[in-house]
Structure formats: structure tokens, C-alpha cells
Amino acid sequence: MLDLAYDLPAxxxxxxxLHDWELVIGLEVHAQVSSKAKLFSGASTRFxxxxxxxxxxxDAGxxxxxxxxxxxxxxxxxxxxLGLKAQINLRSAFDRKNYFYPDLPQGYQISQLYHPIVGExxxxxxxxxxxxxxVRIERIHLEQDAGKSIHDMDPHMxxxxxxxxGVALMEIVSRPDIRGPEEAAAYVGKLRQILRYLGTCDGNMQNGNMRADVNVSVCRPGDYEKYQESQDFRHxxxxxxxxxxxxxxxxQQAIDVEARRQIAILEDGGSVVQETRLYDPDKGETxxxxxxxxxxDYRYFPDPDLLPLEIEQGFVDEIAASLPELPDEKKARFVTEFGLTEYDASVLTADVTNAAYFEEVARGRDGKLAANWVINELFxxxxxxxxxxxxxPVSAGQLGKIVGLISSDAISGKIGKDLFEIVYTEGGDPEEIVEARGMKQxxxxxxxxxxxxxxxxxxxxxxxxxxxxxxxxxWFVGQVMKATGGKANPKAVNEIVAAKLG
Structure with a gap:
């Protein structure tokens, strides 16, 4: 693994x-389970x-x-x-969360309050x-999603x-360990990356398949340390x-806006009211x-239609054995196996599809050169x-052949860029194109x-x-390269020019 320093949150x-204030943030991320059927019915989840x-x-109650x-x-x-290194509870149970809303036809949501399926x-x-x-995870519980109310189709209806x-959601609840807007966004981004690697949620925030409820509070410097010692949330x-x-x-915007709103209230002698708020990005306010x-308030009680959920350790072990290589593990391997910088490895492993593409390009070839071509030229x-x-338009196999041609000195880097452009716009086998068009170095x-x-x-x-x-x-090197149509080996040209000029 990479040698990381785990700092206390800054x-x-x-x-x-009047005063300096510090942010305290916790997130409840709702991630739609990548299932074709709903949590308690066989209805489709197609978007x-x-x-x-x-x-x-x-679903209709x-x-x-x-x-x-x-x-x-x-x-x-x-x-x-398992992907979040969490405790799996072999016994969990479902509860009814009772509230009225037009898009909740049952009049309650089936969730897990007292006995979640995943612990810390x-x-x-x-x-x-x-x-x-x-960032510590407090729990992950399964619950069903609600419907959707639409208010903008008719002004009167x-x-x-x-x-x-009834679509299955995983609610992933963090501890209040996040201390700034950028860190909150980075946390959500890392969580989405892990879920995509696992294949348990597609992380599509635009479609609502992953969304977050953000809890924000402010405290005076030193109060967070008091909370860590006492676990008293009042601090x-x-x-x-x-x-x-x-x-x-x-x-990020909502956290900053909400924090400043709370600070203004407190410094004016008022008290912050615990409430649920919405962020309006057009007005820049909550x-x-x-x-x-x-x-x-929700009158939770065990769902009488569902028995407690009991799973066997063998079931968990079988899933654990099938876990894919996760982002941090893949990044560490890319650094050691391909000799990449940590930055390049981070870029290439940010998305599981990108990582798979790079690995095919680099297989059996110069890893650093492959990373350079994938990151700079292709991306x-x-x-x-x-x-x-x-x-x-350029497959991993095609780009791999371009990298291989450059590594073997069959073509120069400059010719490689010309070849990349041909393959990108016209397609074809890079090796055949080099032969047919006389592009060999x-x-x-x-x-x-x-x-x-x-x-x-x-x-x-x-x-x-x-x-x-x-x-x-x-100047002489440039003239020789020009005279040979860029096909001369640059290293050989430099050595010969230096020898001739003494």
C-alpha cells in the first residue's frame, strides 16, 4: 500500500x-442499489x-x-x-417509518432504524x-425509496x-468527522468511486441514483476536541x-452558505433552530x-410483515471472496507495478473504466509511457x-500498439502523434498504417x-x-528531422550532430 499520512481533519x-468558527459536517448518502428489481417487489427499476x-x-400500497x-x-x-471495511450484522430487521406524503402510498417507509444490516x-x-x-461510517441500512411529486407540469395541479x-436504497451515514466543504465533496467523490468499483451503485447523481443529506453545524475553536474526548454532541x-x-x-456551496447563516444568527445573540432546509443555487441561500x-416523531416500530433478516457467515464470506480490487489497492499496485507517480495513478484509477483501459494499454509495455499517452493524448x-x-474512437488495443511502436523505436513520439490522429479519425490497425504509409522511423x-x-x-x-x-x-537537429520528414531517430540525430560539430 501507499505510505499515507492520516491527519486529523483540518x-x-x-x-x-465577533469570533472565529469551525465547521462540523456529517453526511447521509442515499445510494440506489444496482438492482433491476425493487427491494420488496419484482417491479422494474429502469430509469x-x-x-x-x-x-x-x-409498491402502490x-x-x-x-x-x-x-x-x-x-x-x-x-x-x-465489506468494501467500506465495515461490520456486517448477521441479524438485522426492518422497521416502519410513519409519515404522510402524497408520493408515499403506503403511508410509511420500510427502513432499518434499530438493527441495520451494516455497522461501523x-x-x-x-x-x-x-x-x-x-471518515468513520456509523452505519449502512437498507430502505425503500419514495415516489416523486411533480409540480411544474400544470400551475393548478x-x-x-x-x-x-420501493426502489432499494442504501443509506450510508457518516460520523461528524468532516470539517470543510472541500472535504465533504471529496468524501462523496471517494464514496461514489468505491461504489462504482464494487458495482453496487452507479453513482449517477444527475438521475438521483446517489444523493446526500448534509448536516451542518458550527462551533468555537476547541469545542470539537471536547466532543472527541466526551462524545457529547452538544459541543x-x-x-x-x-x-x-x-x-x-x-x-460545497450549500455548506458554506448554511455555515455563514448560522454564524450570523449566533453572533446576533440568537439560537440556531434544528431543522431541515433546502438549498437554492439560483439565490445562493438555504x-x-x-x-x-x-x-x-416517525413512530418507528418493527414491520409486522417482515421477519428479522438473518444471513449466514458463509454468505458473507462468499461475497468477500468475490470483491474486486478497490481504488486504493489498484492505485498502490499501479505505482509499484508500472512505476507511476501517485498523481498519475490517482488520475488513472479515478474511474474503474479508465483504470481497465489503461491496464490493457500498459500490459507488457512501458507503463510510464502508456500512462503519458492515456492521460495526455487520449483523455x-x-x-x-x-x-x-x-x-x-481509439481502443485500448490500438493505443497499446502505438505505445509499443514508440517503445521499440519503430516510430518517434512525433510520428506517434500523427499516427494517433489517423487512428482517432479514420480507425485501422496502427502497425499496418505505419507500414502502408511509410511512417517507420x-x-x-x-x-x-x-x-x-x-x-x-x-x-x-x-x-x-x-x-x-x-x-x-x-538547429542542425531540426534541419535533419525536417529533411527526413520527421522519421529520423531523434536520439541518433543528436549523437551524430554532436560528434560532427566536435
Missing amino acids: PKVIRGA GAEPNSNVAFV MPGMLPVINEGCVALAVKTG GEVIVDMAPGVARR SFVDLNRT LGTRCEIKNMNSMRFI RSMRSKEEAH GRLKKDDRAITDS VTDTSAIEAAVDEIIAANPAQVEKAKQNPKLAG
Whole structure:
């Protein structure tokens, strides 16, 4: 593994009119389980279906319809817990969270309050090369999603779409270990990366498949340390929850805005009210949604239609044995196996698809050269054309052949860029293109020497200047490369020019 330093969280200090204040942040991330069926029914979870077309009788709250647990969702929740180095609870149970809302047809949400399926774990958040933060996970529980209320189709009516009702969610609850907006966004990004590697959630925040409720409070310097010693949450100040955040940028903005709102209230002699708020990015403000409910407000009780969930250790062990290589492990391997810098390894492992692409390019080849071509040439061109790597015109096999041709001195780096452009725009086998178009590098030293002699003979004045100032030898190298159409081996040209000029 990489040699990381785990620092205590560096608090974001905000200077108020009267005092300095520190931020305390905890997140509840709702991640949609990558299942084709819902948590308690066989209805489809396909995104973008016609409204109210993915609804089973139990999802619609029809009388007499009983929920049946989806074993696949249980397995994916266990897999997520193992990926976060968390405790897997072999016995868990479902509860009813009672509240009324038009898009909740049962009148309650099936969740896990008292006995979650996953206990304490951790997420290692990369903050800088060689420096990381450890954010503790308090719990992960399974629950069903609610539907969606639509208010903008008709000014006089609201509509309800129940397609999301009953979709399986994993609620991943962190401890209040996060101390700044940037760290909060980095935590969500790392969590999404891990879930994608595991294949338990696609992390698509735009579609609402991953969203966060952000709890924010402010305290005076030194109070967080008191909390760590006593575990008394009163030292952290009164928290407000910002609901349904689905953008890294908005998470950072909302935290900063909410913290400053709380500071203004406190420095004016007021008290922060514990409540749920919404963030308005257009106005750059948070606004009150409702008072923050406690557990007793929801009248939780064990769901009488569902027996406690008991899983065997063998079931957990089987899932553990099938875990893929996770981001931190892959990054460490890329550093040692391919000789990459930690930064390059981080870029290449940021997404599981990118990492797989690079590994195919680098297999049996110069790892550093392969990383350079993937990061600079391929990623740069894809970003310019607004294309994903899954839509890349250059396959990993094609780019691997280009890297191999450069490594073997069959072509130069400059010719490699020309070849990349041809493959990107026209396709084809790189090796065949080099042969057919005469792009092979000239490595015959006698041919290169003849070209050097010709340039020197034609420019006696420039020869004298170069003898006085060796830096001018680069002019001869450029002329030889031009005369050979860029095909001469640059290293050989430099050596021959230096020898000829003495």
C-alpha cells in the first residue's frame, strides 16, 4: 500500500464579525442499489420509463399485498459494507417509518432504524498526494425509496410518479468527522468511486441514483476536541440538515452558505433552530423546509410483515471472496507495478473504466509511457470532443500498439502523434498504417549521417557559430528531422550532430 499520512481533519475556519468558527459536517448518502428489481417487489427499476409504469401492487400500497425481500439487494448491501471495511450484522430487521406524503402510498417507509444490516466502517479520503483523511461510517441500512411529486407540469395541479417507490436504497451515514466543504465533496467523490468499483451503485447523481443529506453545524475553536474526548454532541452546536443534494459543487456551496447563516444568527445573540432546509443555487441561500424530526416523531416500530433478516457467515464470506480490487489497492499496485507517480495513478484509477483501459494499454509495455499517452493524448482529446472513454474512437488495443511502436523505436513520439490522429479519425490497425504509409522511423545511422553531412556542408557559417555556442546544435537537429520528414531517430540525430560539430 501507499505510505499515507492520516491527519486529523483540518477544520475550515470562518471568521465572523465577533469570533472565529469551525465547521462540523456529517453526511447521509442515499445510494440506489444496482438492482433491476425493487427491494420488496419484482417491479422494474429502469430509469426514464413512462410515469407509473414500474409499479407493483405492493409498491402502490394496495391492501393485502405483502413485501418479499430481494436477496440480490441484500447481497449488494453486504458487498458495500465489506468494501467500506465495515461490520456486517448477521441479524438485522426492518422497521416502519410513519409519515404522510402524497408520493408515499403506503403511508410509511420500510427502513432499518434499530438493527441495520451494516455497522461501523470507514472511508479514506485523499486530500493531497500522500495525505488522506479517515471518515468513520456509523452505519449502512437498507430502505425503500419514495415516489416523486411533480409540480411544474400544470400551475393548478401536482402529479405523482410512483416509479421510484420501493426502489432499494442504501443509506450510508457518516460520523461528524468532516470539517470543510472541500472535504465533504471529496468524501462523496471517494464514496461514489468505491461504489462504482464494487458495482453496487452507479453513482449517477444527475438521475438521483446517489444523493446526500448534509448536516451542518458550527462551533468555537476547541469545542470539537471536547466532543472527541466526551462524545457529547452538544459541543458541536445545533445542526441543520440540507436535503437531497445531487451535485459536488452545490454540496460545497450549500455548506458554506448554511455555515455563514448560522454564524450570523449566533453572533446576533440568537439560537440556531434544528431543522431541515433546502438549498437554492439560483439565490445562493438555504431556506427552511420543516422542523427536524426525531425518531419518535416517525413512530418507528418493527414491520409486522417482515421477519428479522438473518444471513449466514458463509454468505458473507462468499461475497468477500468475490470483491474486486478497490481504488486504493489498484492505485498502490499501479505505482509499484508500472512505476507511476501517485498523481498519475490517482488520475488513472479515478474511474474503474479508465483504470481497465489503461491496464490493457500498459500490459507488457512501458507503463510510464502508456500512462503519458492515456492521460495526455487520449483523455485530452476525449475531453476536447466531450466524449466518454466508453465512446473512444481509439481502443485500448490500438493505443497499446502505438505505445509499443514508440517503445521499440519503430516510430518517434512525433510520428506517434500523427499516427494517433489517423487512428482517432479514420480507425485501422496502427502497425499496418505505419507500414502502408511509410511512417517507420529511420534508424540506419549511415543514412542519418549522410543527411547530417549534407546539412553541415550547406551551412558553413552556422557550423562556426555552433562551435562557439553548442546550444545552436539544435538547429542542425531540426534541419535533419525536417529533411527526413520527421522519421529520423531523434536520439541518433543528436549523437551524430554532436560528434560532427566536435
